[in-house]
Amino acid sequence: MTVDEKRETNRRRILEASRKVFFEEGFEAANLDEVARRANVAKGTIYRYFESKAELYVAVLAADADVFVTRMRETLDQTLPPSEQILKTGRFYFQHYFEHRRYFRIFWALENQRLIGGLPADQVRSVIGVWQQCLQILADQIERGSEAGDFVACDPWETANIFWVMANGLIQTDEYPELRELRGRDLQRVFNDNIELLLRGLRKSG
Amino acid sequence: MTVDEKRETNRRRILEASRKVFFEEGFEAANLDEVARRANVAKGTIYRYFESKAELYVAVLAADADVFVTRMRETLDQTLPPSEQILKTGRFYFQHYFEHRRYFRIFWALENQRLIGGLPADQVRSVIGVWQQCLQILADQIERGSEAGDFVACDPWETANIFWVMANGLIQTDEYPELRELRGRDLQRVFNDNIELLLRGLRKSG
Amino acid sequence: MTVDEKRETNRRRILEASRKVFFEEGFEAANLDEVARRANVAKGTIYRYFESKAELYVAVLAADADVFVTRMRETLDQTLPPSEQILKTGRFYFQHYFEHRRYFRIFWALENQRLIGGLPADQVRSVIGVWQQCLQILADQIERGSEAGDFVACDPWETANIFWVMANGLIQTDEYPELRELRGRDLQRVFNDNIELLLRGLRKSG
Amino acid sequence: MTVDEKRETNRRRILEASRKVFFEEGFEAANLDEVARRANVAKGTIYRYFESKAELYVAVLAADADVFVTRMRETLDQTLPPSEQILKTGRFYFQHYFEHRRYFRIFWALENQRLIGGLPADQVRSVIGVWQQCLQILADQIERGSEAGDFVACDPWETANIFWVMANGLIQTDEYPELRELRGRDLQRVFNDNIELLLRGLRKSG
């Protein structure tokens, strides 16, 4: 293994381990000793790859972003009617959540103001950029639907936000047993019904 | 001022101060020294009112809950058609958020499993109970609409969850400047359009 | 109840309660909140009777001292042969320990140098005084035995110390389950055998 | 100095420092800041060697135990008559106390139930084990004396306890100036006279 490969391996192992730890404990409670242990590297080694705990956190958030956006874009099929396209994208999103549950927190993990405030702006921007691209994909479909006369006239970007917020909000509640119990319905079903409901609202009636 | 009044004042001051600190820092990062400083009491005094940081946190979450539910219930007017009723409740919710922005986190603050795990179950339940009551209010209206033939047949509780998740999801994104900027639309407008969109989806067309 | 009687009652209640707490927890770990609770007085009230935790501690130690010495002196019967007298006193000591187990710690509780260093000398002396009087009672009997020709010539005070240390040492080990188990013998029996052994050593043979 | 040597040095320094502090202050009052200061390490370093204050305490207690038992066993000389052997062991014990005065508290330091309750049973047992081995050495000699017809018939283990309690009781009183003054005799002399007295009690007369 070349030196560069070794570095890449280490970096990935640290990212992987810290993603799990950050996910399980939250930023503050996460412990770099634990990260080092799980990554099978020495604690000091972490600092040869990431400047600080905060930077590591953002790196975790950003790491799968490109992959995710690429995959989401791959769901696009301009031959599909917009509402079917939106359903398809929604299904991808939901399935991706189920398969990568613990890597998913990245989409609502920008909560620690203090943390972000102390980070280089470009790192923050790279995380925000993922949201933006996802929203744009949705907005484009909605706009296409409006132009095709399938959907009522609307602000596509605003409407994309609505879809996005709803999907993430539902998924988020699924993370907490108490809220899951409160919902008392199968997440997949609610997710689908929700998209249907929004689409029915969007479609021109008659 | 009587002793009881003094105690009440202190309790409120501590709750007030800790709400701000918890809000700004999150549970883990919140610092009880800071709470004491802002509440103008000694650190030890906090412990005369709350057993631990965690209990204080839940107290913050629960403090306005009853008031909130009561007010939300006061928006009910059985003479209004269901969809107008839902709009009215939605407006109340949004306005309440604007006026009590920082007391609002209670609705999405059940996140720390470790924290919750260490608390008396009845305290956790009292927080969950607020959600439940709010959802029930919504579900009742939706059911009324379905029975009246205004709305399509649906699972009222599930649909209430959708409204709820949407409202909270939108509000939540408003807390982060980066996400606010990403949205790029006035929150009130998106909120209203969102409810309209859902109602349009719910209503029987034709 | 007169004011003075009330004061006396309170004082006794506080002493009683703190004795238990000091006994169960040790000086450092003892908690005056607990003392106040058990004594059914307010915490502040303790300070109207005792200047500080340390003074309270010494007061506990000294409180039964006079009673104890008086009782021990009452075991004296100059018509008994010295060795029987010593046996009788030993039995009293042992029985008193069994009946007042938790008030007994006073005899080996002068351990906290720092505590004692910070106390008025006369209080310390009053505790020491109890030991002294007890030792003197023993020494007198031993001297009587020597003068009567029953015992070998010896330094009575030194020998009294030996009896004393033995009795207290045995009793002390009984306070700790681990040491009790290690001993593996009935305390009363060891206590008696011990005194017999010492007396046999003291007695002129032949 | 190798890393392992460094670690060993540090460990010893921490043990040394904490022994002094525990000895001077007692478990509760002992302060780990003070320990760190005296050991010339950072406070956090202590926790790299010992899990908690309580574990450190037990480590202090146990540290010299093996050495001590080994040395005590080295005093054994089966060619000596039992009573001389006991005298010799007694002298060793006394001398060892004088030379290692502050490492000696281990023999009567099992006092804090609360502390012990919170410790791994095997650690507690290792401390108890030292007592047991010491007692066994004594008991063996006493049994030998009984079998040789030098001593009266007795329960060797019980008698060993008597010797042991006496020696420790005497030494213990020497730690407190007030009790030393009360005794008013040279400890060494009392110690020797004490053993003689017990041996005289044990020996078959005539």
Place this chain on the structure above:
DNA sequence: TATGAATGAGGATTCATTCAT
């Protein structure tokens, strides 16, 4: 005199970060 609310110093423990090897 009795109360008990308030105080705030004190101390054990954690853990991100540094740095000598």
Place this chain on the structure above:
DNA sequence: TATGAATGAATCCTCATTCAT
């Protein structure tokens, strides 16, 4: 470059003592 030992600042919580009522 990788290590992991050492660091020490940070923070929750306790509790003896004070003092206004």
